[in-house]
Amino acid sequence: MEVIDRIKLSVAVLGASIIIYSIIMMDIEGLNPLDALYFSIVTISTVGYGDYVPKTELGKLLSAMYILFGVGVGFYTFGSIAEFFIGGYFKKINQMNDMEKRIKHLKNHYIICGYGKSGKVVANKLEKSGAKYIVIDINAELLENELENNPNFNYIVGDATLDDILLKAKIKEAKGLISTVSRDSDNVYITLSAKRINPNIYIVAKADERVAMDKLLIAGADRVVSPYVIGGLRMAELALKPDILDFVSTFMSIAKYEYDENLEIRKIKIEKDSPLAGKLLSETKIRQEYYVNVIGIKKNDELITNPPPNTVILPDDVLYAFGTTEQLDNLEKIAKGS
Structure with a gap:
């Protein structure tokens, strides 16, 4: 049980005990409601001013049992409250210390x-x-x-x-x-x-x-x-080409939720040490070996969409590639020459 739930439960039991004992003392000892409530609180808190004491044998027996029960409930209540505040404080301190260590590295x-x-x-x-x-x-x-x-x-x-x-x-x-x-x-x-x-x-x-x-x-x-x-562009595209955008979104959602595949389009830069540099697109066998589709290549300020197989891949070219996260990660390693 969570600390806050324990506090709620113990406070409810404590309050109910005070009210029930007050009602019993009104009946057994003949106290008026205010005096009975006062006597109930003084008794359970073990203050014992002595201005009110049980006069009947039954009243004394019930008061002794009430004190034993009430003290236990009281300690449990205040202990839970202390745990809530002190435990929460130290939890926050520990979280902050852990965060500072993470930031440091x-x-x-x-x-x-x-x-x-x-x-x-x-x-x-x-x-x-x-x-x-x-x-x-x-x-x-x-x-x-x-x-x-x-x-x-x-x-x-x-x-x-x-x-x-x-x-x-x-x-x-x-x-x-x-x-x-x-x-x-x-x-x-x-x-x-x-x-x-x-x-x-x-x-x-x-x-x-x-x-x-x-x-x-x-x-x-x-x-x-x-x-x-x-x-705004997205809203306009949805209005003009709803079927196309819905197809792409549905396709990627199916891949994610039915096959647990994260499909994405990624920009991959070709470094000078990459084995892909200087080769024709067809020679790289990107699709056959890495199962990735190159949907575009950016050369300086020129963007070649759906590039033909005889396109030469040069250092600093940027590939727009479509595939799963794992496939794209593998291609990116080759593009970096690692």
Whole structure:
């Protein structure tokens, strides 16, 4: 039984005992309701002022039994309450200590700036993908509640626009930063600060206004996402091409829930040491050996969709590949030359 349930039960038993004993004393000892209630509380608390004492043999016997029972229930109640507060305090301290140890050893992680609606979605996705991350937000209560529900949650309370907060989040060792704070100006400032501290960090930033998208790119963001633009495009596509989008969504859902296969489309960059570099697409046998379909290849600023077999794959080309998570992971290792 949980501590809070034990407290509720013991308080109910304690209250019922006081009322029942009061009623009995009214009948046996002839006390009025207020005096009976007063005598019941004084007796169970073992205070014993002496202003009221049982006069009948039955009253004395019942009072002795009531004291023994009441003291036991009282100790149990107050012990449960103490466990609730003290145990909860030490549990919180232990969670914080464990989190600080995790943060201390973080490398190649993601930093999520802002834990609003978008930030929660991002954290949930990273959690499911097994990626390490840390959240920065000024709402301490929100973050503490999240840690209570998820012992592996990492956070720092503070303003992400400040350099010292980014440094606490180990931005120099981070793989990427995702800025989802509510104000576009703050997203721009965070991007500028992050790029200045770690020029190699990959930044994805949220923009509510179209004018902010260009400013974020100038500030150094690698990708800018506008929830309103994406949401509007998605709604338009659903209206114009409902059958196609439903097919894709249904197909990927069937693969996940019926066959436990995570299908995805991934961008895979070809490194210079990769054995795929310099070969024709047909020579790589990506489809035959890795069971992955290449649906596009980006060469500099040119995007080749449904590339023909005689397309030459060069270093720095980006493959748009479709397959399961495991298949894409294997192809990505080859693309990196590892």
